[in-house]
Amino acid sequence: MENNQNGILEELHRSARQDKFQGHDYYNIDELLETEHLLARDAVREWVKKEVSPIIEYYAEKAEYPRHLVKGLAEIGAFGPSIPAKYGGGGMDEIAYGLMMQELERGDSGVRSAASVQGSLVMYPIYRYATEEQKMKYLPKLANGEFIGCFGLTEPDHGSNPAGMITNIKDDGDAYILNGSKMWITNSPIADVAVVWAKDEEGKIRGMVVEAGTPGFSAPEIHGKWSLRASITGELVFEDVRVPKSQVFPEIRGLRGPLSCLSKARYGIAWGAIGAAMDCYDSALRYSLEREQFGKPIGGFQLTQKKLAEMITEITKAQLLAWRLGTLANKGKASPAQISMAKRNNVNMALEIAREARQIHGGMGITNEYPVMRHMMNLETVLTYEGTHDIHLLITGMDVTGLNAFK
Numbered sequence: 001m002e003n004n005q006n007g008i009l010e011e012l013h014r015s016a017r018q019d020k021f022q023g024h025d026y027y028n029i030d031e032l033l034e035t036e037h038l039l040a041r042d043a044v045r046e047w048v049k050k051e052v053s054p055i056i057e058y059y060a061e062k063a064e065y066p067r068h069l070v071k072g073l074a075e076i077g078a079f080g081p082s083i084p085a086k087y088g089g090g091g092m093d094e095i096a097y098g099l100m101m102q103e104l105e106r107g108d109s110g111v112r113s114a115a116s117v118q119g120s121l122v123m124y125p126i127y128r129y130a131t132e133e134q135k136m137k138y139l140p141k142l143a144n145g146e147f148i149g150c151f152g153l154t155e156p157d158h159g160s161n162p163a164g165m166i167t168n169i170k171d172d173g174d175a176y177i178l179n180g181s182k183m184w185i186t187n188s189p190i191a192d193v194a195v196v197w198a199k200d201e202e203g204k205i206r207g208m209v210v211e212a213g214t215p216g217f218s219a220p221e222i223h224g225k226w227s228l229r230a231s232i233t234g235e236l237v238f239e240d241v242r243v244p245k246s247q248v249f250p251e252i253r254g255l256r257g258p259l260s261c262l263s264k265a266r267y268g269i270a271w272g273a274i275g276a277a278m279d280c281y282d283s284a285l286r287y288s289l290e291r292e293q294f295g296k297p298i299g300g301f302q303l304t305q306k307k308l309a310e311m312i313t314e315i316t317k318a319q320l321l322a323w324r325l326g327t328l329a330n331k332g333k334a335s336p337a338q339i340s341m342a343k344r345n346n347v348n349m350a351l352e353i354a355r356e357a358r359q360i361h362g363g364m365g366i367t368n369e370y371p372v373m374r375h376m377m378n379l380e381t382v383l384t385y386e387g388t389h390d391i392h393l394l395i396t397g398m399d400v401t402g403l404n405a406f407k
């Protein structure tokens, strides 16, 4: 089985077209970055060219998670770039973290998702809320890819409104008994550990680490996705799962626990979406200069130039937004509402660019010869998860008016 897999990988690498992507920096934003940022970005860019680009269309088409990438993701430091080195993280700043997510999503949103979930939604809550013993038990293994983690917040009937969750824990001496289910959980079918959010007997939301293999725990895969096909998604089902009290985060109570993790992940997505947008723009620009109709390159027609000019304008605005958000985050001053604005704007920007880029590629744009259709389909998920496009709009609306449209 493994030999067969290695054979397929070798063949994919041998037959792959060269990935000619180059970054786009219309406003010389690189001048605002430090050497550490540029090194981190360029290292991930090279890794994506070598390891992701040759194989990603194959895995997306088969709707299979390229699990062999986990080791490489760990080696380039994609799991917890801003978690302190003491726990196996990269010890880097928020801008380096953002740029790494940008480059991973340039390859594929699913690959960035794998890093977001592991680093921001599993390692971060353990780092921030768990006991020292739990930190030492889980973080190094998550950082080096020995363990895969998942994050269970969404439920079948509580997506945008996680406060309504019904998954619950009941006190049973030295343990809690966990019951309920979670839906749409990235990596759940292959996870070794799950960070799970559930209500206690007072109705307060608590967080805990549940190990796969615990009796009563199962994680069936969700099939039939037309988006994020190179990422694995499933449910989490808990039937009288006994969770030792030492596995429950001791202090944190309420929705701000999971939402603080989402802030970290949404921040990464604000950068990641720029990567997908740049890949679509890069491909469309190149194609527009090569493809001729009516005796000249289609890039010479005003309507194509309008599309390309608008794309690079929107990418540049998104880059500036992300960079400024990164400088605020480095000072601990990026508010959740500011993060919402960037996640919403940049993901929508990327989706619009993917759609325009698809048009520039004409019929070829719907094939796996080019990355745009795959990015476009992926971005439909990115627009929805970690808070939908409209939920983030309402968060901005609440922030500027002081009036809560949710209640």
Ligand code: TGC
Pocket (backbone or CB within 6 Å): 112, 113, 114, 116, 117, 151, 153, 154, 159, 160, 161, 162, 163, 186, 254, 255, 256, 257, 259, 260, 261, 262, 263, 265, 336, 385, 386, 387, 388, 391, 395, 406
């Ligand atoms: P609300 O009353 O507004 O807030 C409850 C408490 O949370 C605090 N808070 C935050 N804290 C940290 N970071 C944030 N972003 C925060 N937002 C709010 C707030 O201050 C309050 O604290 P306290 O101490 O006063 O209790 O809560 P609400 O129930 O009215 O909900 C507000 C709403 C709708 C914005 C929130 O529920 C929301 O964001 N909904 C969207 C749900 C969501 O994003 N789900 C994502 C699931 S995970 C996922 O999609 C992973 S994809 C993984 C991959 O990349 O593959």
Ligand code: FAD
Pocket (backbone or CB within 6 Å): 117, 150, 151, 152, 153, 154, 156, 158, 159, 160, 161, 183, 184, 185, 186, 187, 228, 233, 381, 384, 385, 386, 387, 388, 389, 390, 391, 394, 405, 406
């Ligand atoms: P709903 O909340 O039912 O929303 C449906 C529509 O109603 C949306 O358009 C929404 O904007 C709109 N709507 C809802 N409330 C309002 C309102 N008050 N005003 C106006 N419009 C509103 N979750 C996890 O916990 N962990 C994961 O790892 C994870 N990974 C995911 C991976 C994938 C591939 C996908 C698709 C989802 C994942 N999610 C995960 C779940 C994701 O966060 C939810 O899908 C998302 O929060 C939306 O919830 P929902 O799908 O239930 O939609």
